[in-house]
Amino acid sequence: MPVAIRHDDLRKRNRAMVISSVRRAGQASRTEIAAVTGLSHSTISSISADLIGEGILQETKDAEPAATRRGRPQVAIELNPEAATVVTIVLLYNLLAGCVVDFAGTAIAGNAGKLTTAELSPEALVCRCVGLVEAMLAQPAVAGRRIDRITFAVQGTTDAARRVMLWSPITPHGHIDLATGIEAAFGVPVTVENDCNMIAVALQSTATARRHHDFIAVLLSHGIGMGLVLDGRPFTGTHTSGGEFGHMVYLPGGALCRCGQRGCIEAYAGNYAIARFARGQSEDELSADDLDIREIAAIGDVARRSEGREREAFRRAGAALGYGLGSLFALIDPAPVTLVGDGAAAFDLIEPAMRAALASTAGGRHADAITFDTEPDEMPLIELGCAMRALTQIDQEVLAAGVPAQAEAVEPA
Amino acid sequence: MPVAIRHDDLRKRNRAMVISSVRRAGQASRTEIAAVTGLSHSTISSISADLIGEGILQETKDAEPAATRRGRPQVAIELNPEAATVVTIVLLYNLLAGCVVDFAGTAIAGNAGKLTTAELSPEALVCRCVGLVEAMLAQPAVAGRRIDRITFAVQGTTDAARRVMLWSPITPHGHIDLATGIEAAFGVPVTVENDCNMIAVALQSTATARRHHDFIAVLLSHGIGMGLVLDGRPFTGTHTSGGEFGHMVYLPGGALCRCGQRGCIEAYAGNYAIARFARGQSEDELSADDLDIREIAAIGDVARRSEGREREAFRRAGAALGYGLGSLFALIDPAPVTLVGDGAAAFDLIEPAMRAALASTAGGRHADAITFDTEPDEMPLIELGCAMRALTQIDQEVLAAGVPAQAEAVEPA
DNA sequence: GCTCATTTTTTCGAGCTTCGAAAAAAAGAA
DNA sequence: TTCTTTTTTTCGAAGCTCGAAAAAATGAGC
CATH class of the missing domain: 1.10.10.10 (Winged helix-like DNA-binding domain superfamily/Winged helix DNA-binding domain)
Incomplete structure (x- = not known):
């Protein structure tokens, strides 16, 4: 083999x-x-x-x-910053952001915009991405540069070949082949990565002693995602981008999750789940996807002031996360955890319940020593990780091979 | 790096x-x-x-x-069968079994015996292992052979260096350094592996198309263990032997587990848990570890004949396993599963509830196509995997390096 | 029984690659 | 200006893999 x-x-x-x-x-x-x-x-x-x-x-x-x-x-x-140029595209719910990055990792152009992802057809989505890239390439800072690679970071699961978005909360359409469409438009290799995996790559590239060989990044946002670095390598699943921590089962038959199943961690710890409980809605109810982030912040403020449904909502989220981490730790052993995303801003509300839950699991038995980092802003991490991924691939696949000598110039005789 | x-x-x-x-x-x-x-x-x-x-x-x-x-x-x-000789030692609850295996993988001597592991001190345990090996080396079939390596397969978790048994259900003592003691006795490298990981290695060595790149072996016995092969390599944890599937959380705060925590999968699907429920005992009660395997078989027979606590016990076990697999699949994607051990003999009783539970999870959503293999006898697999592991290590660490030339014979001048 | 065709295995020289030792280069110290 | 120290390059030696050609070993055909 x-x-x-x-x-x-x-x-x-x-x-x-x-x-x-x-x-x-x-x-x-x-x-x-x-x-x-x-x-x-x-x-x-x-x-x-x-x-x-x-x-x-x-x-x-x-x-x-x-x-x-x-x-x-x-x-x-x-x-040499001129050696290559890559483009990163971050595609999240109602958000499309791009960056042109030189070989040294410096962003030389950027573009971002709102769009209503849920209403776009797959073709329209690809079209918007093409437009985004073209707009960036037209910027003077990019003039004269040849693009070597385009790398996506998308919310949702991708296939193992990293070309297709298999499922995503941002659109009702499944199996969107982003790579082939964009490759056709620009004639350069395209890969499609999971956003949380890119967060893990970013954290690894800024690795401290704490986050070295093994660590876990959990994205707390509307949904719950995870990026895992095991043995120094980003772990991706076997068929898909994997690492769907948010859809591990917390309470069998429990609250309804966006994925259509019940009892997922996300159905207790996602922003929509926290808001759902705080509002006193039924656990069978799914609210719209475009929950305003300020509503969560407001619920957090109420929770900090007084006991009540709001505080209980965060407590439930913490418990779900704690038990989930306990299960995860049982499988892969405890590792440093970084909580990323706006949910990390409510860490104070989540932590006690999370630690209590974790401590009552076999996997988390000795995890009281574990410290949690928080990183409320996920976008810079996704973009950094995406750029690092693209550049690393250039390093290893293109430049490592070297120039194929001048054999070409001699032969045509 | x-x-x-x-x-x-x-x-x-x-x-x-x-x-x-x-x-x-x-x-x-x-x-x-x-x-x-x-x-x-x-x-x-x-x-x-x-x-x-x-x-x-x-x-x-x-x-x-x-x-x-x-x-x-x-x-x-x-x-060449003569090229090397390894010894495997399988250490389970009240059971110690050894094998001498030639380089081609053929067992040329064996020895097995009962012992009351729970009552032995760490030193006594090492002593018994030494005795087992010495008895085998004295057998005529082994005469004249030099042993190159001794590999353990033990129930419980080991350290990452695979030298120490950190925790095991077979003994109240923690942190038993098997490697150093046995190395001192025989002067050959010793490693200590987890039994379920060796089952996975064994299944990989007899790999069919079904079990190729990624697959899962779940040991259903007194406790629940797991061996995982991901991307063609046996997965072990980061600090320990890892893969403690049995101690992922199924029901937070639920039934008492041998590990002292509550709600572990094992506390519902382990033999002791099945017997506990069938007997009508409290979920807070832990029975003795030496549950007779015939009692489980008898409970199975009753369960097959009529509805009742017995049948419900297996149903609960199936649900716990199904939800656990669902969580596992969410993390690593679905993969073929082989159920190993005497619990696999009750697969007919477990399967419906397991499939139903699995189907109601996000990870198991498309898993109805998954077939389960069963392999009721785990011992041959543990021994085979252990031998393969030892031999593979010899292949790669010792023999690949080649003879260091005759430099030695020349130098002393 | 002999020759030819076919397939496997070995031999041999060319072209890379890495390595260690020695040389060259570039600075501070005296 | 000369000596020391450290970095970098140069150069020859040894080892590895590869492709082409040769050698070996057998069946097929007459």
Whole structure:
């Protein structure tokens, strides 16, 4: 099953390693790269000379003298921002936002707009995406740049090949093939990623000691999503984008969930579920999807002031999350958790019940030491993760292979 | 983070590939190996000549003419049974069983015995294991063989390094370091694996099309365990052996579980839970661990004959399993399930409620197509998986590296 | 029984790759 | 100005895989 390593792959892999170590470090000298990768100095010298020659890396110009030590000073190497350009598109409920990002990860153009996703046909949706990208490409900052890849981050599940949005709360239509349509329009590879997975990628790229090998990002918003990094790699499901934490079962036969089933975690911890309970609505009732975020904030304010249905709503959300994390921890062991999204702003209301629930599970038995990070604004994370994903793919699939030599120029005789 | 590939690793990896492809196929010609691995014929020729010269592989003697085609006949290559010898030790509640297995995977000696695990101190437990191995090594069939590795399969969780049994239902003692003690006694590497993970390894080694890339093995016995193969690799947790499916939460605050918490799946689907309900005992009550398996069988017989508490007990077990699988499927997507252990003998009693529960979850929405395999006898699977694990480790860690040349013989001058 | 066709396996040289040692380069210290 | 120290490059050696060609081993056909 494991595919053999060809001799030619060796250089390719090691080139990818060098690129990725520079990407992670931002700037790195050849000596540092050698230390990180474990390759010899001579190999790094050879590879980095190639990469600089190909315009993928460059020696840093504004040499910070930094720690002025004795001996020949290190030459910092960095990514050449011109080496490639990617486009990210974030598609959420009633929101479409795009970014043009250079090879070093700097956004050079952006565009965002409201749209009523639920009312658009799949074709119209693709059309809007094309329009968004075209508008960005017309901006002067992008002039003259060739786009190398477009990567989506969408709410909902995607297929394993990351080309199709299988299901999404933003639209009644299933199985929307975003990749093929956009690829046809721009002639570059397109992949479709799950938004929560991109949050996890973003958190990994800004990894602290806390979030290193294994961690969990839970998106608390209208619905509940999750991104998982296990053993240093973003975990995606086996057939789909997976990680549907919000649809693990909390109370069998319980409250009605947007997905049509009952008792999902989301049916207790999603914004709509919190509002539903706070308003005193039936658990069999599904409100409209366009719940105003300010209503949740208002419920939170009431909950902080006095005991009542509002406070109880957050308590129930916390319990659902706590038991869900307990089940998750039973499967994969406890790991640091980052709560992302506007639900994280109500962490104070959620935490006590969540911790109590977690502590009463087998998986969370020793989890009282776990700290929770909160990150109320998810958009920057989704965009960052999406850009990192696109760039990493460029690193490993395109640039690692190297130029196919000038064989082409010679042959036609 | 990803470690670079050294030039020396190349041959090592490709040697491991050749060994593992022969192990998987049982017998394979050089041409077949080349096709499977993707390496060139010349490389395979070179590597297999080395491996045969080192006594790791051998050309098959009793050449089956097989399909008598035109041209030079293929020479089948197989594992040399003498190349290595491993010992497997299965440690379950009141049961200790060992096997000596040759390099080709054939058991050449075995020994099993009852013992009261709950009453033994950690030291006494190690002592019994040492005695078991010594008794096997004294058998004539094993005479003259050097043992290369000892691998445990134990009930309970192990640490990530697979050296310590962190917690087990078979003993009140926690954190029993089996590896260090046994390593000291026999001077060979020892690893400690979780029994359910070994079941998954065994099922993978006998993989059919059905169980290929992703599948789930659920052990239904006194407790509930799980082994998971994701993306072709056995999944183990991040800190521990993980996969504690039985301790995912089914009903928050529900029935008392052996683990001390409430509402775990095991507290409804474990043998003890089924018996507890059938007997009309309180859900707060924990019976002794040594429930006779015949009692469960008897409850099953009653359940099949008439409606009543007995039948309801299995129904409850099925519901707990169904909702648990639904949550699991939400996380990792649906995958084929094999039910293993004596609980699988009651599959007819469990199935309807399990399917109904599964169908009412988001993860199991499209899971009506899923078929369940049953495998009532878990011991052969645990032993097979344990042997495969030990041998695979030998393949990749010891033999792939090759002989360190005769450098040793020359140097002392 | 001999020759030819066919398939498998080995041999051999070419082309890469990585590595270690030594050399070269570039700075501070004296 | 010379010496030290550190980084980077150069160069030859050794190892690996690959493709082409040769060798080996057998059935088919006459």
